[in-house]
Amino acid sequence: MPPRRKLSDLDRGRAIGWLQDGVAARQVAQRLAVAPSVIIRLKQRFQATGRVQERQRSGRPRVTTQREDRFIQRQAMQQRMATANDIRQRLQATTNTVSGQTIRNRLHNFGLRARRPVRGTTLTANHRAARRAWCTQHVRWQRQQWAQVLFTDESRFSLESADGRIRVWRRRGERFAEGAVLERQRFCGGSVMVWEGISTRLRTPLYHVVVNLTGVRYQNEILQPLVVPALVRFFRMTNAPPHRSAAVNTFIQQARVNRMLWPANSPDLNPI
Structure with missing residues (x-):
């Protein structure tokens, strides 16, 4: 089984306690089944900040605005058979250039998933x-x-x-x-x-x-x-x-x- 790359807050506290007791970082990594680099970074973070929690990350910047998100949702609701690339081209023609995966992610956020449509009979008036x-x-x-x-x-x-x-x-x-x-x-x-x-x-x-x-x-x-x-x-x-x-x-x-x-x-x- 490959070693884990993340630790819980409880495991981070246990690791710092072992390090302070003189246990080697490699031995601590073996006890917690993680890579030694994880324990080394944890030790450096604790020495610099005095905390074991990971710092907050901003994440990848969002490339669409709330207005563009509403445009994506409205296009999908008005034309249910439109693909993500179809909606991407319409959005690109108006304001922004995004990828097809971004369109799918926004639609997933609105609870929309691509599924096979139910086949129905054509009905006249x-x-x-x-x-x-x-x-x-x-x-x-x-x-x-x-x-x-x-x-x-x-x-x-x-x-x-x-x-x-x-x-x-x-x-x-x-x-x-x-x-x-x-x-x-x-x-x-x-x-x-x-x-x-x-x-x-x-x-x-x-x-x-x-x-x-x-x-x-x-x-x-x-x-x-x-x-x-x-x-x-x-x-x-x-x-x-x-x-x-x-x-x-x-x-x-x-x-x-x-x-x-x-x-x-x-x-x-x-x-x-």
Whole structure:
């Protein structure tokens, strides 16, 4: 273990006491597990000032003013995707020349950290209006009304690995080390799509969608055997093309099941 370079106030006092008792500086350094130069500087400081505490240091001069700090924060808040170099160039064009690391340090002081953004769907004014209208229509629904809704959806699960970004811890030169290589099939590993519906009273059987789901197959394999026997008043499904086909709309009207309209480009509801 390499020797320490700093001592606590208690250790400094102990070191001065040993030195005054005639213990050699090298032996004191060994007892405190520090470099001998640390004890020698401590002895010189005590002889010159009579104190063992380190003197206050001014540190590196700050290159930005408070006004420039506020400018940096405002630029980052107004344009969240701007890089540190983008903000540095804007600041340089107005008043000061600083490094990109200085910009990062100022943003860190304000509690801002660079993180991967959450991916969201592009929403137009019509999308937002439809969302608001749907929320206004259902904002006063009670538990009894929501209990009459069957939430349905399909989900696709990858058989190969997680779809998210995967990182691995490794040292220099361990790029191809065992345990640091993510093995994958060359032409994908396939996936499984399943469908299910849930409500506060029941849960439909899990249905395995074998091939591409069409409107006719959605009616004959899912709606007729699984949704209709559930005897719900409303059922909610997404805006996938098979769900909006003419055959499905006709079947829903004949079965007298109310479909809960879902705004386009809307996130899925979490029934929990």
